[in-house]
Amino acid sequence: MKKYDFIIAGGGMAGLSLAYYLTQSSLRDRSILIIDRDVKNQNDRTWCFWEKGQGPFESIVFRKWETVSFHGTTYSGPIDMVDYHYKMLRGIDFYAFIEAELAKYPTVERKIATINRIKDTPQGGFVIADDEPYIADYVFDSTFALKLDQPENHNLLQHFKGWVITTEKACFDPNYPEIMDFRVEQHGDCRFLYVLPFNEKTALVEFTLFNDKLLSQEEYEADLRQYIDRYLDTGAYRISETEYGVIPMSDETTTENPSDHIIRIGTSGGYTKASTGYTFQRTQRYLQDIVHSLHQTGKPHRKRSWFKGRFKLYDSIFLNVLQKHRHPADDIFTKIYTKNSPRVFTFLDEDTRLIDEIRLFTTMPWWPFTAALFDVLRRKIVG
Ligand SMILES: Cc1cc2nc3c(=O)[nH]c(=O)nc-3n(C[C@H](O)[C@H](O)[C@H](O)COP(=O)(O)OP(=O)(O)OC[C@H]3O[C@@H](n4cnc5c(N)ncnc54)[C@H](O)[C@@H]3O)c2cc1C
Known part of the structure; x- marks a missing residue:
């Protein structure tokens, strides 16, 4: 062989x-x-x-x-990505x-x-x-x-369904992709729309949820249709592609x-x-x-710094806030993106310094995150 x-x-x-x-x-x-x-x-x-x-x-x-x-909840508009694209x-x-x-x-x-x-x-x-x-x-x-499936961890799912639509009217601004539009019923979850314009008449419109229960295909489609009818002046439109996916959001090792x-x-x-x-x-x-x-x-093992392990703790705290519904997710994301751009992108890339992370944390609602921190530590210690 x-x-x-x-x-x-x-x-x-x-x-x-x-x-x-x-x-x-x-x-x-x-x-x-x-x-x-x-x-x-x-x-x-x-x-x-x-x-x-x-x-x-x-x-x-x-x-x-x-x-x-x-x-978001208190801001609607552009976010400058500064050095990023x-x-x-x-x-x-x-x-x-x-x-x-x-x-x-x-x-x-x-x-x-x-x-x-x-x-x-x-x-x-x-x-x-x-x-x-x-x-x-x-x-x-x-x-x-x-x-x-370990109960001491947080196991959420990011699930989404999207359509590439071509519209009768020119209704998309090709200069601005919508990364999160929370103007949909939250049902106590985190639910939002992405709109990624290809040109003025074609875009990928995607309905996304962070929770632990998948929806039926009809449910995703109903929300997609409702969003398009309510917020996009499309005229008639044609669906040319469909995308569906489920991504784990888990802090399990x-x-x-x-x-x-x-x-x-x-x-x-x-x-x-x-x-x-x-x-x-x-x-x-x-x-x-x-x-x-x-x-x-000659060996394929990447080096990992122990200090970078703090980002796993931050992820667990964030998942705990979401999973336990400690604060409305649309408001958390509004605070993260509007008060911390472009630092938030560096933070999510795990490239920030501790001082920048502390600055970002001060823009978050303190009690839900503190309660989540203690819950995460309790789960890790007690199991
Ligand atoms: C629809 C969708 C959209 C996404 N969008 C984004 C995004 O915008 N940004 C982002 O960062 N991430 C996104 N992700 C998450 C992630 O980037 C993708 O899932 C990515 O494809 C993961 O890469 P992978 O190689 O791990 O898995 P895959 O790309 O799924 O590759 C795994 C491969 O293994 C093959 N395979 C599996 N089992 C077997 C088997 N038993 N025998 C032979 N072959 C097998 C499959 O055919 C597949 O080709 C998205 C995921 C999905 C599903």
Whole structure:
């Protein structure tokens, strides 16, 4: 049996990004096998994220904005992102770009197959896909399904349904994506709309919830329709694409390195930011760290500073406030975004200094967050 240097189990966002970074590094002549059950030829998701300057996928960014729009409890209007851009990348463009890049490297092999098993052996990471065995020095696994069910943790879901609509009337301002519009019934949850304009007549309109109960497809659609009818002067409109997704918002500790030859990446590796669900940009950073570590040490383990662990505590406190309904979520987000821009984006990237974090905390309602802090500490100590 051929032994690969690397097997990438799951060629989605994280798997393909990793393959891309490997081929752009000094490791480009290593043998790589990417296994996925699907061919990536659908626009199955759209990624939004913020970034300073030019990123590795700049040439395929579909839209980018310097200012975003926000509708909260006490403020409605633009939020200047200062040094950041809010960027939108379509799944289909990302898959096609990476596909074309990887095709330049004969060392990269693809296999369309369903992975049945991944296990560690003394010889390397072992994968069984469609009953065929494969082995490599390292297996990077983005297919592992997280089990987020420990009661001492917070396990919320970010779930959403969106439509790309084309309207009869010119009703979108292409200069301003709406990152959160809270003008929808909250039902005690956190519910908002995204509106990402492609041009004056086409936009992705997405209804998003943070809670622990999924809705029926009809319920998402009813809210989408109601929002469009109430707030967008569309005239007639046509739905050309649909997007649905569920992202974990959990502070459960995930095992990124379960054994010597297996490394979990992407959502499976716990790369999703628990308090926001944003995953794309963190995945890029973490995978670049892994490739850097492979280059430097021959081992794919990224370095983690213990002091950065404080951001996990902040995430848990925030999830506790949401889960326990300690303060209306629309008001919290209004305070976060309107009193802390652009610091909030640096904070969510976990790049702030402690002093900036304290400044941000002083803009939050103190009692709900203090109560949440004590509850989180109690859960961690008592269980
Ligand atoms: C609709 C949607 C929109 C999102 N929007 C954003 C956003 O705007 N910003 C953001 O930061 N994050 C967003 N996310 C979250 C996150 O960025 C994505 O889920 C991202 O695709 C996660 O990357 P991944 O590689 O971990 O998983 P995936 O991209 O899902 O890749 C996993 C791959 O593994 C394959 N696979 C799984 N099991 C098997 C098996 N047994 N055998 C073979 N192959 C298998 C799948 O086919 C898939 O290709 C979104 C998620 C969704 C679902």
